[in-house]
Amino acid sequence: MEIWGKITAREAFFPGRIYSIFPAVVFWCLWLNHSFCQEINSYRTIGSGNFDNIAIWEIFDGVFWTAASAKPNFLNDIYIDQTRKVTLTGNEAVKSLYINAETGAGEKLNLNGFNLDVYGSLRAFSGAAPGAPSGSWNSQNWIGNSVASSITFRGTSRVIVPKNAWSGFTTQSRYSVIFEPEDGHTLTIEEPLKAVRFTIRSGTLLQKLDVSVNPNFCASLTFNTETTFYPTGPFGEFIIEPNGTLISECNQNIIARSISGSVSASLVDLQPGAELILLGTSPQIEAANLQLDGKVSFRKNSGIQNFLTQAYPSSEVPLTFHDLEIQGTQNVTIPAALSVSGDISQTGSGQFQFQNSHLTLLGHEDQLISGFSLNTQDLTVDKSDGKVLLAQNLNVRRNLTMVDGKLDFQDNTLTINTSNSGTLNYLGGSWESLSSFTYANVPAIFDASNATFPFGDRYHGGIRKVQLLGTNSGGDLTIDYTEYYGADYAPNFNDLDDTPILYRLYSYFNFSGLNPSTNPVELRISADKLIVDEPEDLRLVCTGYAAPGLHVESSDHVNLWAIRSLIFDDLPGNNFTVGSFRPLSILPLTWLSISAIRDNGFPQISWSLASEKNLKNFEIYRSLDTTKTWEKIGETLSQGDSEVPTDYHYTDENRFPSTAVYYQIKALDEIENWSWSSVVRLAGESPTIPTRPTIYPNPHISGEIGIILPSDFLGERIEISVIDAKGNLIAGFLNDERTLSEYLEKLSAGVYILRITHKSSVVQMRWIKL
Known part of the structure; x- marks a missing residue:
């Protein structure tokens, strides 16, 4: 029942549209000139069976359908007809996939735990293959059979679900959908699509809004509604991986489990490096859990645009974001409370309206507020690490609460309490490079x-x-x-x-x-x-x-x-x-640089000073862990007072070939006052490329962790799973050595198994954390 309103609206408001010529199209294609309604070398089913069984296929030679001599591939359209069922026994590829959608058609494609690559489009039809485009039939369970079964859309920019050629009625579709076009390319959906999981792995997915009907109709991304097979309530995961983008023209029902039943999806996961671009007037996402760790951008260039919201009772109110951006010309009003852990930027002429909002800046990384002067009602800064960089002035109309963290004003100004109803509440943190502060009222x-x-x-x-x-x-x-x-x-x-x-x-x-x-x-x-x-x-x-x-x-x-x-x-x-009334110490010393390299395998630390005065010596300190437990390893004398730059070098007699090492220099003057240099990190040496995956160091005590892959693994999609000593899967990663290292460094001591999946091969490594 997901699209019944759309059909009714179209028939009521557009009586002269395609519906009036539909019978003629059907007549032409099915009776007069069927040879023009499918491409040459298209396949259609003549029986049920396995995908690679050529006996179930016929191929079109331009005039006639003849027996197939090979199974279909990514160059061929395939038509799965009424009463036929095709089952995969391995991963396969096709150009476009056409499925009979008549009432009672039943499951037409059993993916059977495998993946089908699609380089064209996904379409429904009625009648004998090639039939006529159809998206209005109430047919269930067209495609199955589990979340491990998937259809992956690959290739270049195109419409993958055309208008009037698919149906949101596919209530029992038990499969996952992956969008993975080539970098820089866009896949477009014009009709609702239902699955048990959606993943945008690369490129852009454009979700269209049909403005030819009233009310406008969204090509919603929805999830299986079987409550006998899957749990009741919120269900289904929508994931946008790094470098993936979703552009939505829609207002309501961008993502949900059931539109007609107002049931939320289980999870929307916008991962770091991913982007959600909203073009709708009042965009709404219906999900019980939101992880918005990527960028959410507003790009409307006419009318008005409201902030992202939800409408379903089981949906989470979207109030915690990582990056926010305005790319369009329309102003966006921020809700009464909002938390942001990343950048806030205005690259379009539209503006974020924070005047009635309480903004909380939090997280562990640097944040940049650029393109506008931030003018917010209340501001809370609660950052245990990192800083907030303000490209323009900051005005807090009421309350400024400093819990922890740095505000870097970059020589801009700060004004608070212009409303005469607030105050400063200082608990911790600092204001860096602040030229002027005004405390109104x-x-x-x-x-x-x-x-x-x-x-x-x-x-x-x-x-x-x-x-x-x-x-x-x-x-x-x-x-x-x-x-x-x-x-x-x-x-x-x-x-x-x-x-x-x-x-x-x-x-x-x-x-x-x-x-x-x-x-x-x-x-x-x-x-x-x-x-x-x-x-x-x-x-x-x-x-x-x-x-x-x-x-x-x-x-x-x-x-x-x-x-x-x-x-x-x-x-x-x-x-x-x-x-x-005593001489405090600010050493007349300017550090120009500090660096570390390996010279014949030994760490060599180099540093330079802009000038020197009354310096006695330098002490060299080393740390082998990220907590920076420092050990003095040597010292060297000063070259004496100088008004010109001076250079120094020190060689560490310990190699530490596979471990990251940290160094810092302490300068002391004649009365034992001191000044520290910044910290420099020397990475461990990479082992030679092995014939099988290798993790180092192993066993691991401290420092970063690296994985060396054989040459035939490079450039390929690699999945890395981490398994504990009890055989439990505790984490998974995709070609992300940095994230893997950060995760493994935090693990408690023990023995772990790293499983690396490459194409169809699986390699396991034993790794020890001391």
């Missing part, structure tokens, strides 16, 4: 939660937290952070209590915009990542002169506050920064 009382402003120090590392504590008179607080590299070791001024200041950072903060007030305020700036002997050594000073107010001694060994007690009217017009 400040709360009356500043405390550690609503008035801690975590400016990242781009030159010296760490977080230069600014904290205000006290009761203010309102206004819009603006903090400008001016950053310079290095520090002044001879400030030549004393604090107001005559304590000589021996050190101050060149970078400084300016405050403005608060209403005048003589209320007391405590100003704090943190010395994170600076070398501090004791927190009481710190002083809050200005650039070349003492700060107003009174020094407050700090005892906080974690935040390392430089603290000043003053009044709010002391804030404007002064440049506040971290200072000390």
